[in-house]
Amino acid sequence: MKLELKGITKAFGGFVANDSIDLVVDEGKVHTLLGENGAGKSTLMNVLYGLYEPTEGEILVDGKPVHFRGPGDAMAAGIGMVHQHFMLVPVFTVAENVALGDERTKGAGILDLEKTRKAIREISDQYGFHVDPDALVEDLPVGVQQRVEIIKALVRKADLLILDEPTAVLTPKETDELMDIIRQLKGDGTSIIFISHKLREVKAISDEITVIRRGKVVGTADPSADAMELASLMVGRSVDLSLGRQHSDGTDVALEIRDLTVIDSLGVPTLDHVSLDVRKGEILAVAGVQGNGQTELVEAVMGLTDHTTGSIRLDGVELLGRSTKQIVNSGVGYVPEDRSTDGVIGDFTIADNLILNRYDRHPVARGGSLQPAFIAENAEAKIGEFDIRTQSALHTASQLSGGNQQKVVLAREFSRELNLFIASQPTRGVDVGSIEFLHRRILAERDKDVPVIVVSTELDEVAELGDRIAVLFHGKVMGIVPGNTSRDVLGLMMAGSTAEEALAEADAARLATTENDEPQLPGGIA
């Protein structure tokens, strides 16, 4: 299918998310949309997929103008989409999810799932997906869930497939497998729109690249273009994000985690006898694909999990079994992974969000009442110190961009003396400029001799910040390796190899190929 977008504009009130965008996708080609978070890529795709009505502009399929009133129309025209957040019902089986909206029936509306299962098996065999039609979606790893999304599109005979940030949730190995799938689909004549901000993948898979910044097309590029050049085009200024940081070995052991086990409501261990040490003045980065126990590790330290056994000692004092408030009061600073629900209270003002961890004590409160003068002063000081971009401290936190919300969280947590600092996904969904700032503040805290744990699914961030790196897989520690360990080794560990196995395998691979890798870009954009 040949697809043309002509002058697509989409405005939400006064905010223009897409500004007269032109795009041509040729049959059997991979066309990449490159841009930062919030550049307008997903909005454009939602317009194409019929979820939004464009304010202006038209869409042409094989030269004929089309008008989509809903996703149903887009699908009928042969457009399929794999959303960044999967559109799968977790409590349904694979077959039920694939059937939904396109059900085969035995007449009288009675479901005939057998026909759907057959269609799934056919596609699964053709592309080597290994998907069981009767598995419950919530039990499947994200990589497999993504394949279910692709099957959904293929069952509906999609000629053009939109992949919205498809690698954000995948291990390096799963990413490679996805790249193979894309090549296979392309070989069968399917057109692909690939959306990403990861330059390495973009260069590997694209036939054409269109760069979008602040809702506008700012240029097109050839996949052979220099990575630095692409990054500058995407961000709008020359990028140099390497922090030039010093490695630190830390001093005394401050946090000792021993045999920490967390069991979920289904009786499955999500964390399995994890033992870790964190020293004063070092950053321990915890790497791993989303959902391998990182969330539970952090929540267990913060006293937020049930069914937890083991021991967590901070400076010799047991934390496990204490209330979250006691843990916070013992000097633990915490940046939760889900900023908008756990990090800030969206309807509270920025000033109020900045005192949430000490609302009940001097000097924020006196005799049971808050001290507005202090809260206002504190807000002004923190807004200046952390470069929080807002017109007023009295705006609500939900009015801030993701990066600025994260600065509020960091400013709040750093506003007292810490004995331990934990940051979970500190830069997820944050613009490139803020990433650098947040990283520098975390390093500064480390340099004050505070032990720091940074949990991240972004390999670049892990490599950038970690003095040592622990890799979690299925709730177990696969090994703890030095901060300068190569991506290949980390990737293997994230897929379940132990540190020794991963090192041996990476060595073997290096001997087999003499070619050098692309130069690596730091800061989560490569």
Add this chain to the structure above:
Amino acid sequence: MSTATASATGAVHVMNKRALTLYGLGAAVGLVLFGFLSPGGTASFRLSSSGDAIQLPLLTVPVAAAGWIIAVLLIAGAAYAFWSEKSARRLAGWVPAVFALLFVIGILIWLVGSSRASAISLLSLLTGSLALALPMVYGSLGGVLAERSGVVNIAIEGQLLLGAFAAALGGSLSGSVVGAMVSAAIGGVAVSSLLTLFAVKYRVNQIIVGVVLNVFVSGLTGFLFGTLFSNNSGLNSPPRLPSVAIPGLSEIPILGPLLFDQTALGYLMFVAVGVLWFGLYKTRWGLRVRAVGEHPKAADTVGINVNRTRVLNVLLGGAVAGLGGSFYTLVSVSQFSRDMTAGTGFIALAALIFGRWNPIGAFFASLLFGFATNLQYVLSQAGTDVPSQFLAMLPYVITIFAVAGLVGASRAPAASGQPYVKG
């Protein structure tokens, strides 16, 4: 709620204790009440009524022995629940049901044993339970339909009440039971249409809309009862819905009179439970409804109209609940009176949660609540030393226990109560 225990090794174990507290409490009450405080003697149950073709002998149970057996079984159940929690296993779904059933049987034997009557008719206890459960079943089915599509229906009480009122009015005007039942369904739909207007179209908080609608219907029917139905206007004299015994089947002891001597509403209830279960789990319609209730955006992206599905489901649910309301004015009493549903709609709401948002589960949960309600009627007639106020609390105590503790990790449809906004 959780509790932490430190063991000698310094390792710490954090457990969830809410469910355990309730199992433990149930077992403790069982031990003290059925065991130590047993009235002794025997409890007798009549299994046949005098007119039956086949007469069964009296069932006589030694109260003390039965009490001890049940107490031991309850303790075993609580121990099993504790062991499951300790080893972090998921408790099998039948455990809470069997635990609740044992507890109810224990209470039944204890109460009958301590009553002054020589024997209680088990048949009238059961048929009465079914009759009391009937509007509750219809109400909870109406709730299942709405909640499976993602709309919380607190207005079941209002739907039952307006259904009862409309059946009285429609039946009096048309003079036919069919006219009365159709009017009842329309009454339920009327309440539903207000619910969908505010909850789906204007995205008002669904709990608040539901509560307001209940108060509104209560006030409206109360007002119309005082004006329209006063002075023997003839508008409050609907025809009665007759019982139809199925020849042959109704002769079977216990089951015959219980199941095969019903009104049309009774037979329709069994059909409705089966049809709705099949519809929700085996048809295209059901798959779409459940998807809309679990993950509306996923449904939207495959071309399903989320809000239309919700509106249709809530309207259908209203029709079912309204039809259930007609039981009050066509079967149980033959005229409407103020607030005659007396909170049944709220118990129906509890039944659908206890029944895990499943038509069959909701049916059995309603039966349990109907049984508890009827038990107090039968016992206060039989005469017992237990104060009537305590007996009147029985259905509500069972409701709270069932919903709060024994259900465990029951999962509501994920998007229930959340309005859907595109994009």
